[in-house]
Amino acid sequence: MLFEVRGLVIRTVDIKETDRLVTIFTEERGAISALARGARSLKSRKLAATMQFCYGNYVLYQQGDKLWVKEAELIESFFDIRQTIEGLALANYIAEILSDVTVEEAERDLLRLSLNTLYAIAKGRYSLDKIKAVFEIRTASIIGFMPDVIFCHKCHGKDGDFFFDIMGGVIECRECRDKAILERELPSDPHESKIITILSPGAKDALGYAIYSPLEKVFSFNLSDEDMRLFSRAAEEYLLNQLGHSYKTLDFYREVKR
Ligand SMILES: [Zn+2]
Incomplete structure (x- = not known):
């Protein structure tokens, strides 16, 4: 048949x-x-x-x-992703993620996101680190791990720096975190626990944008270099944590980016 x-x-x-x-x-x-x-x-x-x-x-x-x-x-054909070795390496990482995730019902969105991502790599209009981070956080959201990055999960505050709880998929404001440390709920050094990453206001807004914006506009935002660094780290750590392991193609991408 x-x-x-x-x-x-x-x-x-x-x-x-x-x-x-x-x-x-x-x-x-x-x-x-x-x-x-x-x-x-x-x-x-x-x-x-x-x-x-x-x-x-x-x-x-x-x-x-x-x-x-x-x-x-x-x-x-997305032939132009082969113009740079970094672009091709990123495309291979995306392919490996797609071959690894099992989703039902969400294939259409994940396929659309992947096509938009390959198109963005081929066109070279955005930095590869931005394209990668957007793909990562949106993929996590599509396959059922959408994090809650708009408000502090305790006081619903929206402003200032935040701490992103990678395991829990929630953010916490500095005041609530300081309070929790005083009450000895948490270690005082955020880096002591590998599952927390810091979000500046710009990085937090970028996460929210990449999760909620229409797919055809998903890369259309601007970030400072420092915000981009925090956004990239948060997106990568979040997806890898939800999927439970790292990828050989990601190691290769990091190698060629150096
Ligand atoms: Zn709070």
Whole structure:
């Protein structure tokens, strides 16, 4: 039986002389793997749409316990993400996250976010660290771990510096935190506990923006360098903590950014 999916190729493995196994992150079914026979042959009509980071329409069929690609039609190749090694490294990190998260119902938003993110990398209009942080915090929110970063979770205050509780997904203002320290609920040094990260007002607003803004405008905000540093750290730590581990592609991205 034939069926059609629309999605992003997040991983490819070359098999035999001209075959290619593709993992596609689809709107309809999350990540699925299918074998594209002869896809690497220069004559193949599947060649252009079965490369990594291609977004397209795919006609698939099931034979035995495997899926096969019958037809592949390219919508967008995001070829320009390969212009810099840092951009390609970030795209690979995004692909690894997509292959790791299991979501139901949220695929459409996560796919849209991923396409917008690859587009932003390809266009080079925003810094890669900003693109990465936005992707991280929005992904966490889409897959069910939306943190509460608008008000202090104790007094509902909105102003000043905040402490982001990465495990709890809440923020606490300085006054409430000082009070908690006096009452010996918390260690006095915020760095003593690895799960707390400091948020300046700008970094806090950036988190809120990246979580709640429409996806098509998700990168459209400005931050000072210091706010960006805090925003980036908070977003990365939060996502990795929710997913429970780090990623090889992230290590590689950090390496090439140095
Ligand atoms: Zn408070």
